[in-house]
Amino acid sequence: MLAIIAVGGAVGFRSLLEGLGQFYYLPMVPAVLITAMLARRIATGLAIVLSIAVNLTLVPRESLTDALTNALLFAAVSWILAEVCWAMRAMQDRTRDLSRQLAAKDVMLNTALASVPVVTLNAEGEVRHLSPAASTLFGLNEAAAVGRPFSELASGFDVAAILGSGATGGALEARDGHWTGLRPDGATFPLSIQFGVASDPIGDTHVALCLTDLSRWHAADAQARELHAQLNKVWRLNSLGEMAATLAHELNQPLSAAATYLHASQVDMEKAGALGGSALRTVELAKGQLLRAGKIIRRMRELLSPEARRLDSERASSMVEDLGPILTMIGSSKGVAIRMEVEAGNDRVRAERIQFQQAMVNLVRNAVEAVGEHAAPEVVVVGRPTSDTHYRISVEDNGPGIAEDQIERIFQPLTTTKTGGMGLGLSVTRTIVESHGGRLQVSRSALGGAAFSFTLNRESSVENA
Incomplete structure (x- = not known):
């Protein structure tokens, strides 16, 4: 047509x-x-x-x-x-x-630049453009920033060092591990910088900086370290309590025997009449000091031993997830990646959060040390409900495992296979588990090493999130 x-x-x-x-x-x-x-x-x-x-x-x-x-x-x-x-x-x-x-x-x-703090500079290190996210980060609008040296926004920044290195991109390292960003009101914040260098057709050099605010990361790291310090403090107190209980048990017998011998000596001295009166008073003083020492040990045992714990309603997955940064630090010290397989459904249990986390840290640390020499180390934390009333937690590894004749012995206080160890770790852990109504058990792991496991009582009356 x-x-x-x-x-x-x-x-x-x-x-x-x-x-x-x-x-x-x-x-x-x-x-x-x-x-x-x-x-x-x-x-x-x-x-x-x-x-x-x-x-x-x-x-x-x-x-x-x-x-x-x-x-x-x-x-x-x-x-x-x-x-x-x-x-x-x-x-x-x-x-x-x-x-x-x-x-x-x-x-x-444009969408990416709007959501990521990006700054472009000229060869002299002066700001040519700020993305909206970068403007928000520094608390400065683009018009006020253009033409200013970027060193006024990031202390110690030197564009000449970037251009002189000949590199076209990468992470820009700071002397103290991070850069310090400066805001107009004098506030500072930690900063990481990724850079890229490019030239346009007319020969001008441009430097693009991708910025990351590390404030939240530092806060999370500080929180993890604070939790770690708190767990260590509780661990030391529990260890002292376990040691006090052991020492009280071991020392009470010789102290009682010494008091008995002194009492027998008093009986013999009374038969000597007036001649033994002075010695009798001295022996009585010594006997009194021995009995006093026994009372002091019992009081220390009562003071340092774990008191009756108040168990609250907690989510097992949440308690384990809070330990993520600490467990990562423990694993990275030995080059071991710790895998979490904790089911978040139906995981409401009765537990004392800090004590539970203390026990978990000790079990994971033992597992990491056990696989430290393995060519392909594996440590996995497993959590899942086993019935309507119990939720099982286990820490498994592919290390050498525990010999059959050592299974009962490893839980005894002052028993250790580590050089420089005090032999209180598993003893304290077992005490914590038992205070939660569970029983710490060790068996052969499916990975080939040891598996330490225990159960917590489920909070069946509370609706799981």
Whole structure:
């Protein structure tokens, strides 16, 4: 239809030009071009055929050869022009596609820059652009920052060091581990910097800085260290309590025996009459001091031994997740990655949070030390409900395991296989577990090493989150 309309229009235009002279195929060329620009090859071929037919009908020719030659020449020229039109259409389509792709990428880039603190500098270290996130980070609008040295925003920053290194990108290290960002009100915050260097076509050098505020990371690290210190404090107190109990048990017997011997000596001295009176008083004083020493030991045992714990409703997964930074530090010291497989559903239990976490830290530390020499060390913390009333926690490793004849002995106080160890770790852990109504058990792990496990009573009356 387009070919017919275009050729019809060309014929009408040709009729208007008849008064000016003889026109052959020239008025028909626009019809072919219009069809080629708006339609495909079939329609364009039809326009060429119709143009030739109309021309042969309206214009008398001297001979068949003349008519055929002009027709073929018109067809060839028209097809070449049509090919040019199609190429231009393809280029326009490609240009539109590229424009849409570039627009989409531009939107994505602007979105990324809006959410990430990015600063661009010139070769002199002066700010050329601040992303909205960077403006928020420094508490400074872009207009006030442009043209200022970036060293005024990050203490100690030196762009010459970056350009002099020849590196095109990477992390920018600070002397004390992090950079210090400065805000207009004098506030400071820890900062990490990633940089990239590029040159534009006219030779200007640009430095792009990607910034990260480390305040939350530092706060989380400080919180983890505080929790670690708190657990260590509780651990020392429990260890002292365990030691006091052991010493009280071991010392009470010789003290009682010494008091008995002194009493027997008093009986013999009383038989000596007046001659033994002075010695009798001295022995009585010594006996009194021995009995006093026994009372002191019992009082220390009562003071330092773990008191009756008040168990609260806690989520087992939450208590273990809070230990994540501490367990990571324990594992990284030996190059061991600790895997968590604690089910978060139906995990409401009765527990004393700090004491439970203290026991977990000790079990994981023992597991990490056990696999320290393994080529592919594995430590996994597993937690899952085992019934309507119990939730089981286990710490498993692929270390050498525990020998059968050592299973009962390792829980005894002052028994250790570690050089420099006091032998109180597993004893204190067992005391904590038992105070929670559980029993610490050791068995062979599916990983090939040891598996220390215990159960906590589930809080069935509380709806699990």
